[in-house]
Amino acid sequence: MAGDLTEHPLHQREVLRGNFLHAFRDEVRLPDGSTAQREYIAHPGAVMVVPLLEAADGTLQLVLERQYRYPVQQTIIEFPAGKIDPGEDTWACARRELQEETGYTAREWARAGVLHPVVAYSTEFIEVWFARGLTAGERRLDEGEFLEVFTTDLDQLLAWCRDGQVTDAKTLIGALWLQNMLSGAWPLAWRASDGE
């Protein structure tokens, strides 16, 4: 099957310590013994939450956000997400980000999986969590954070994914998980958010 494609680090140099971006240039040994340079963003990792809201009529609604994303110069539709704080576990991060950005707390949680948004140039991973049994509350946005929270149903979300109104990678992958979770193909292991 797979041969050994590993690239071994030889030397690391910090090339950018910005206010937000932190970048390195490593010299690496390739599988054939030659050397090459690899530049990448160091990232602490993040968590995305797919919040399942039961509407008054019993139908499923999804909690989403609209946020202007400067690098792509567009207002983007996204599931709630945020970076992991130092020492924070991913479930705690999921609970915190959902509450801070949307105000919701959840009775039950399930970890679906993990994704790598840009394997070519960032260490970032995003854990995908589902939340259900939602209770509305006050949100607490970070300073300088402007985002709108809204709800929609699965059919609308999937139509937006198909037609190009949803282009955010993590949110498209949330839709993949939702579709397969709801069909029964990708079951989740729910756990109670006791004492929160």
Add this chain to the structure above:
Amino acid sequence: MAGDLTEHPLHQREVLRGNFLHAFRDEVRLPDGSTAQREYIAHPGAVMVVPLLEAADGTLQLVLERQYRYPVQQTIIEFPAGKIDPGEDTWACARRELQEETGYTAREWARAGVLHPVVAYSTEFIEVWFARGLTAGERRLDEGEFLEVFTTDLDQLLAWCRDGQVTDAKTLIGALWLQNMLSGAWPLAWRASDGE
């Protein structure tokens, strides 16, 4: 509905011109009139190809790659993809990357959509293309590019997505498109690759 969340650029500064990464720090005006800094990677955009291979027994196989991705320190399963060359259109890029990385040429192509892998800190977009009517040929890897090409069926790919063997964002989104294209929910508009 949506208020105006636009962030307006005030001043731009290049903070990294690496061999691969190119980063900027912009001062922007926020919706409330205050200012903030935004740091991001400038990227030319990329194309991913979902190559549909008809096996000898008529079943559908997908052409995938295994490639060591240094930033995440793992061998990653991916659909073929690559950056757009200056002045290149995305369909031409799709044809070139499929041939260079896998050796295959395709009789028909369809553009599925576009995704943004990291809206928080990169301008990168990835156009998603499907290819069918494949003919094998010689591949032409870039120097220092080591990747293995292999095929698998849809059930195996989806099981890998569910179980965490596939974590690459663009490839997970390829699976979302595949599943909905094959069910008839997200039809594609195929065009002939004439004269190639």
